[in-house]
Amino acid sequence: MLFGMTAKIKMRPDGREFTAGPNDTILDAALSAGIALTYSCNNGSCGECRARLVSGQLGETRHHDYRFSASDQAVGYFLTCCSLASEDIEIEAHEAGGVEDIPLQSINAQISKLEVLSEDVMAVHLRTPRSKSLRFLAGQHVTLEIDGLMPRNKSIASCPCNATNLQFHIKRTEGDPFSEYCFSALKTGLNVKVSGPYGNFVFDDGSVKPVIFLAYDTGFAPAKSLIEHALAIEYEQPVHLYWILPHGTNPYMENYCRAWMDACDNFSFTVLQGVADEDAASCVDKSLLVGVQRLVADFPELGGHDVYLSSPEISAPSSRAILLEHGLPEKQLYIDVFQRF
Ligand code: FES
Known part of the structure; x- marks a missing residue:
């Protein structure tokens, strides 16, 4: 590798490769x-x-307090968090094989930014201490404790590649104290306790099937995290997102979806409007039905796909039943449910 260029890092034994820039650990x-x-840490x-x-030479090694024994050093052990690559190298490293390999953590984070995404959706950005970032897999959720409010489970909308900056999508919902507080009193600098991560709504990296996401409203948050992961691993199969919106609302991050589509030939998305109904629960049910019916009409060979459904808890069973009726094997259906609030 020449000065200022990227180095190729090959993982043993499976041969996966990634690149590191000149300043990346x-x-x-x-x-x-x-x-x-x-x-x-x-x-x-x-x-x-x-x-x-395993082969090649490391570049700069940043200061670290951890001490290797002489025998560890002799066989080439190093710290990935403190080492840079100045040429192409091969390494053997431990990796999370699934959610069971990710420890539960409790972290005191701070609100770093409040971002209005639309009239009724806000992104809350949290920053963790650099030495206590949140280790998680894309698609998982955590419990947030803010200022004496009842703890709330929220999906992480960002990806694990930036574990010190976490993003959450909050919906404006009258009658929900958490939402009302977020829209009226939340301030940057406020402390937030983050516990987790939880959940099995994670990407099957080993799959070779086309993937369909079906997300209702802010169910877009975990879908966003998963799609960013799919792009990061350069997933080669087609990935399609159906984003169903409550009647009369607009997608709050459509520009993101367009950017993914511009950057990747295999990503596409469809935004669907939900239906109006005076009863809130039946409105969600009917709206999700619009999405599921469109999905099964567009993909009559559903059995060859992986489907990731992110929906309010009360509406997930009916969507699940329709997808299975249309030939989707249960093990290829991943469901993340959230409180409608
Ligand atoms: S030494 Fe703790 S993560 Fe690298």
């Missing part, structure tokens, strides 16, 4: 490529990210 480069290397103290250099 090997850990950061792996996470950006959707590879969930094991780590904890991200600052050279704990040794959790230790990996072995």
Whole structure:
């Protein structure tokens, strides 16, 4: 590799490759490529990210307090969170094989930004301490505790490659104290306790099937995290998103979807308007039905796909039943439910 260029890093034994820029640690480069290397402190103290250099030479090594034994050093152990690559290398490193490999964590984060995405959706950005970022898999959720309010489970809308900056989508909902507080009193700098991560709504990296996302309203949040992961691992199969919106509302991040479509030949999306109904629950049910019916009409060979459904809890069973009736094997259906609030 020449000065200022990227290095190629090959994982042993499976041969996956990712690239690292001249200022990227090997850990950061792996996470950006959707590879969930094991780590904890991200600052050279704990040794959790230790990996072995199989071939090539490492570049700069940042200061770390963790000490390797002489025998570890002799066989090439190094810390991925403190090491850069100045040439193409091969490494052996531990990686999360699934949600069971991600420890539960409790982190005190701060609100770094409040971003109005639409009239009734806001993005809350949290920053964790650099030495205590949240390790999670795309699509998972956490519990947020804010200022004495009842704790609330929320899906993480960002991707694990940026584990110190977490994004959440909050819907304006009258009668919900959490939502009302977020829209009226939330301020940057406020402390938020984050516990988790939880949930099995994660991408099947080993699949070779086309993928369909069906997201209702702010159910877009975990879909966004998963789609960003699919793009990071350069998933080769077609990926399609159906985003169903409550009647009369607009998609709040359509520009993101357009950017994904411009950047990737295999990504496409459809925005669908839900139906109006005086009863809120039946309105969600009927709206989701619009999406599911469109999906099964567009994909009559549904059995060859993986489907990720992100919907309010009360409406998930009816959508699930229709998808299974249309030939989707249960093991290819991933469901994330959230409170309608
Ligand atoms: S993650 Fe703790 S030393 Fe690298």
